Amino acid sequence: MSAAVRPDSWNFPLLLHVLGAMLLVGALILAASTFLLTWRGGSAPLARLGYRAMLLGALASWILMRVGAEWTASKEGLTDANLSWLDIGSTTADGGLVLIIVATVLAGLEARRGSGAAGSGAALGRASAVLVSLLIVAYLVSVWAMTTKPA
Numbered sequence: 001m002s003a004a005v006r007p008d009s010w011n012f013p014l015l016l017h018v019l020g021a022m023l024l025v026g027a028l029i030l031a032a033s034t035f036l037l038t039w040r041g042g043s044a045p046l047a048r049l050g051y052r053a054m055l056l057g058a059l060a061s062w063i064l065m066r067v068g069a070e071w072t073a074s075k076e077g078l079t080d081a082n083l084s085w086l087d088i089g090s091t092t093a094d095g096g097l098v099l100i101i102v103a104t105v106l107a108g109l110e111a112r113r114g115s116g117a118a119g120s121g122a123a124l125g126r127a128s129a130v131l132v133s134l135l136i137v138a139y140l141v142s143v144w145a146m147t148t149k150p151a
């Protein structure tokens with residue numbers, strides 16, 4: 001079978017989608033690593049870095065990823081398609097937004113308290129670390145679904 005060739009008009013929306021997804025995973029990895037280091041060491045600057053990674057990086061990247069995804073789906077005529085890989089990606093992205101918002105709020109509360117040490121702020125940072133780690137795993141499953149396109 002020869003390779004499928006897509007029209008050039010699909011390239012830019014697909015680029016935005018993939019770029020947004022890559023930036024989103026990168027921002028989540030940065031946030032998770034800072035939250036885990038804060039969990040271990042209790043550093044207030046690391047807690048603020050994790051919060052900023054979620055607020056400025058993850059949320060903006062999520063928007064870029066979803067806009068690119070919807071634009072690509074409309075260009076390819078997949079808006080009404082019942083494809084499992086598309087459903088996995090959409091479900092993970094939409095559910096992920098809720099977790100991103102919750103983790104960002106929790107990280108913001110911890111960064112505002114400024115301690116990062118033992119106490120209620122540390123519990124909020126730990127919850128953010130767990131949520132962001134779950135998001136990374138979920139988005140890696142989505143990457144698998146998008147690349148392998150299971151039936």
